[in-house]
Every structure is written in structure tokens, then in C-alpha cells.
Amino acid sequence: MSSGPTVPKAAAARLSLYLRHLDHLLKAKQETVSSRQLGEALELSDAKVRKDLTYFGQFGHPGVGYRVAELRDALRAVMGTHRTWRVAMVGVGNLGRALLGYPGFSERGFQFVALFDTDPELVGSVIREMKIHHLDNLPQIAGELRLELAVLAVPADAADGVARRLVKAGIVGILNFAPVTVTLPKSVAEISVDLAMQLEQLAFRVTRPPG
Amino acid sequence: MSSGPTVPKAAAARLSLYLRHLDHLLKAKQETVSSRQLGEALELSDAKVRKDLTYFGQFGHPGVGYRVAELRDALRAVMGTHRTWRVAMVGVGNLGRALLGYPGFSERGFQFVALFDTDPELVGSVIREMKIHHLDNLPQIAGELRLELAVLAVPADAADGVARRLVKAGIVGILNFAPVTVTLPKSVAEISVDLAMQLEQLAFRVTRPPG
DNA sequence: TAATGTGAATGCCTTCACAGCT
DNA sequence: AGCTGTGAAGGCATTCACATTA
Numbered sequence: 001m002s003s004g005p006t007v008p009k010a011a012a013a014r015l016s017l018y019l020r021h022l023d024h025l026l027k028a029k030q031e032t033v034s035s036r037q038l039g040e041a042l043e044l045s046d047a048k049v050r051k052d053l054t055y056f057g058q059f060g061h062p063g064v065g066y067r068v069a070e071l072r073d074a075l076r077a078v079m080g081t082h083r084t085w086r087v088a089m090v091g092v093g094n095l096g097r098a099l100l101g102y103p104g105f106s107e108r109g110f111q112f113v114a115l116f117d118t119d120p121e122l123v124g125s126v127i128r129e130m131k132i133h134h135l136d137n138l139p140q141i142a143g144e145l146r147l148e149l150a151v152l153a154v155p156a157d158a159a160d161g162v163a164r165r166l167v168k169a170g171i172v173g174i175l176n177f178a179p180v181t182v183t184l185p186k187s188v189a190e191i192s193v194d195l196a197m198q199l200e201q202l203a204f205r206v207t208r209p210p211g
Numbered sequence: 212m213s214s215g216p217t218v219p220k221a222a223a224a225r226l227s228l229y230l231r232h233l234d235h236l237l238k239a240k241q242e243t244v245s246s247r248q249l250g251e252a253l254e255l256s257d258a259k260v261r262k263d264l265t266y267f268g269q270f271g272h273p274g275v276g277y278r279v280a281e282l283r284d285a286l287r288a289v290m291g292t293h294r295t296w297r298v299a300m301v302g303v304g305n306l307g308r309a310l311l312g313y314p315g316f317s318e319r320g321f322q323f324v325a326l327f328d329t330d331p332e333l334v335g336s337v338i339r340e341m342k343i344h345h346l347d348n349l350p351q352i353a354g355e356l357r358l359e360l361a362v363l364a365v366p367a368d369a370a371d372g373v374a375r376r377l378v379k380a381g382i383v384g385i386l387n388f389a390p391v392t393v394t395l396p397k398s399v400a401e402i403s404v405d406l407a408m409q410l411e412q413l414a415f416r417v418t419r420p421p422g
Numbered sequence: 423t424a425a426t427g428t429g430a431a432t433g434c435c436t437t438c439a440c441a442g443c444t
Numbered sequence: 445a446g447c448t449g450t451g452a453a454g455g456c457a458t459t460c461a462c463a464t465t466a
Contacts, residue, residue, distance in 0.1 A: 080417065085414055202385075206384040207290065261428090428463090431459085
């Protein structure tokens with residue numbers, strides 16, 4: 001399990017983009033795709049596409065392009081999404097519930113297998129055929145269900161504390177929707193999505209157009 | 212209304228992060244903050260913090276640091292969030308409804324003032340005291356309510372078409388949650404958030420730790 | 423003394439341009 | 445001919461280190 005040469009972070013971040021479009025092409029029954037076509041669809045240069053892909057292997061066929069199914073399978077393996085991931089939803093308020101219903105997650109191999117909250121109004125009730133557990137039961141359930149990842153959809157002031165408990169329970173990756181920076185050991189992967197920040201960035205770009 | 216020297220995109224993307232933490236410090240009644248403290252809280256180097264801020268002005272006080280309230284006000288003005296923005300929610304399914312209830316948006320000055328969908332089951336009903344309009348009424352309502360931004364929470368296959376209609380109706384910025392690349396004139400700002408992609412990136416980092 | 427603002431140096435990412443494969 | 449893979453060049457972004465200011 002080695003990474004070969006060092007992979008630029010920016011390239012890694014684009015892999016999902018390639019994968020998404022490859023799935024689209026597969027549905028449209030397109031069998032091969034060139035770096036130029038891929039780039040045009042995703043608004044990237046053809047050279048960047050080729051360079052990105054070669055960080056992970058040699059997938060292309062000169063004169064032909066990339067075979068869609070082959071490249072998709074290869075990238076899935078690289079990303080670790082050739083298998084299913086067992087995910088906990090932590091915080092089952094508005095946002096948490098909506099995310100549970102978001103079809104894109106299961107389509108891409110992420111399966112919610114446990115729900116947690118601390119609100120007594122919620123604990124014990126059932127959503128999507130899953131009981132909402134109290135967070136205090138996390139250590140036990142994490143082991144039983146072999147939880148790997150967690151989506152953190154709790155209020156900002158609770159996020160850091162809950163994140164620590166997730167780490168203690170053996171979770172190795174956290175997708176954090178709370179608008180705060182959580183501090184974690186670097187053995188645990190974290191990705192943070194602050195929804196309000198995205199709108200703010202949008203306002204910024206409208207206010208200050210490029211140039 | 213000028214931008215002075217050219218601002219690195221990466222620096223602009225971090226402004227929201229600074230703003231978020233400054234709000235936090237204000238609530239905690241901290242009056243000044245140094246670039247080092249700011250950096251520690253956000254996991255950035257002190258030099259980066261200083262350099263980022265000086266792209267937008269000279270806000271610091273040598274020997275003292277930055278005055279929290281002063282810096283926050285300045286950054287808000289820079290980002291265009293010193294005022295309220297009028298936002299449309301387009302697509303009122305699971306995700307759209309959850310986003311409507313997300314408190315972070317209004318806290319930061321984004322106000323949803325109109326809802327649109329095309330589903331006959333939804334059109335006409337009322338959520339959060341707003342009637343759901345049919346998308347066909349967008350041109351008229353966009354003018355009446357002076358809509359500026361839109362949050363796009365529709366299925367992938369509808370997104371591109373709907374985005375074009377938003378542009379025609381005079382929307383100048385789109386926050387796109389659909390997992391597709393939408394093609395827009397460059398006079399219109401766009402930010403794309405693919406939730407499944409974020410989980411995929413998380414799986415990738417877990418699968419392939421740095422090093 | 424404590425901390426900013428900033429040229430200069432470094433490092434990372436992207437683009438270029440072409441050799442080589444089909 | 446068509447298209448990939450890749451060194452080399454170029455362009456951004458980050459870090460360094462210090463003169464400057466309160």
C-alpha cells in the first residue's frame with residue numbers, strides 16, 4: 001500500500017470530480033474519453049487532467065484516450081470507494097436528517113448505520129428504520145457496528161467535545177458541518193464544510209468580481 | 212471600489228474563516244488578537260494571517276495586534292456582508308428545506324425571501340411563512356423581490372437548466388448543491404458544494420494518510 | 423518589548439511543448 | 445493522425461526574517 005511519488009493535494013482534491021463525471025459518462029454509455037473532453041466538461045485544462053491522473057498510475061491509451069469503465073474502477077480503488085463505508089450521523093436535527101435522506105451518499109458507497117443525539121426529545125425515536133441512540137452509548141455501539149466515519153451535524157458549541165468523543169470511540173474520519181475549527185489528533189482525518197461560509201464567499205465574489 | 216493589488220484566491224478563501232473566529236472572539240469579549248493567536252486557533256501560520264489581511268488593508272497595530280471589533284467590521288465590508296443579501300431557495304426537497312432552517316445563514320446576513328420548485332405537490336404550499344412558487348414565475352418574482360443570490364438544491368439532471376433560468380432572471384450568484392458542473396457566463400458567480408464528494412475525500416484521506 | 427507589514431527566498435502547482443506509443 | 449505521459453519553464457502561494465512602529 002504505497003503512494004509512489006508525492007501527490008499534490010490539489011490533484012487529490014480533483015479526483016472526486018473526475019469520478020463524478022466518469023459515472024455520468026458511463027450512464028451515457030460513452031466508452032472512452034480524452035483528457036481534453038474530460039477537461040472541457042470540468043473546466044480544467046487537458047494537461048492538468050493528464051498530470052493529475054498520472055500521479056496515481058498510467059491509465060491512458062495513447063491515440064485512444066481513457067476507457068471510462070477502466071478509469072472509474074481504478075480511481076475508485078485509489079480513493080477507497082470501491083467498498084462500502086460504515087458511517088454514523090451525529091446530531092439528528094434539521095441538517096442531520098436532511099443529510100440522511102440525501103441520495104448521493106448511498107450512491108457513492110456511504111451507508112449510515114447509526115444515529116446519535118443528546119436531545120431527550122429525539123433519543124429513542126426512529127428515523128429511516130434506525131433508532132436514535134444517546135451519545136453516551138457511542139463507545140459500545142461504535143464497536144458493535146464497526147463504525148468508521150462520522151458526519152458531525154451538531155451545534156457549534158458542542159462540536160469540539162463531540163469530536164473528541166468520536167475519536168476516543170475509534171472513528172477515523174469526521175465530516176464536520178459545525179462552523180468551528182475542531183482540534184483532532186492528526187491520525188484522524190477531518191473535512192470541514194461550513195455552509196454559511198460558502199454563501200459568504202459567494203457574496204464576496206459578487207461584490208468583488210475578478211480583475 | 213477598487214481592489215488595490217491583486218489578491219491571491221487562496222487568501223480570499225480564508226477571509227470567511229477569520230471572520231468566523233472574530234465573531235467568536237467578540238462573543239467572548241476579547242478585545243484584541245495577534246496574528247499568532249488567530250493562526251493558532253485556525254491552524255495557520257502567523258505570517259500567513261498577516262499577509263492575508265494586508266492584501267485588503269492595514270488593520271493591525273504593532274505591539275498590540277488587531278482590535279477584534281475593528282477588524283471584523285473591516286472584513287465584513289470587504290466581503291460585502293455588512294449588509295443583508297436577498298436569497299432565493301430553488302428546490303425545496305429534503306436538502307432545500309433543511310438549509311432554510313439552518314440558523315447560520317441568517318446570522319451572517321443571508322435572508323431567504325422566495326422559494327421555488329416545479330413539483331406540483333409542493334408548489335402552492337407554505338414553508339416558514341413563504342409560499343412555494345412555481346419556477347415559471349421566477350422572472351416576475353425575481354424582479355419584484357429584487358433577488359440577488361440563489362441556492363440551487365435541485366436534482367443533478369435539472370441543475371444546469373435551472374441555473375440558466377436563474378441567470379436570465381438576473382441572479383448574480385449561485386450556490387450550487389447539485390453534483391454536476393453547471394456552465395454559466397462568467398459575469399455570474401458560482402460556488403459548488405458536492406456533499407458526497409466531501410465524504411469521498413474523507414474516505415480518501417483515511418485510505419491514504421499523508422506521508 | 424511585542425507585534426505588524428513586507429521584500430526576498432522557497433516551494434508547490436500549473437502550463438507548455440514535445441517525444442513516444444497506438 | 446490522435447492522444448498520452450512527462451521534463452522543463454513559468455506563475456502563485458507560503459514561509460522566512462527583519463526593519464519598523466507603538
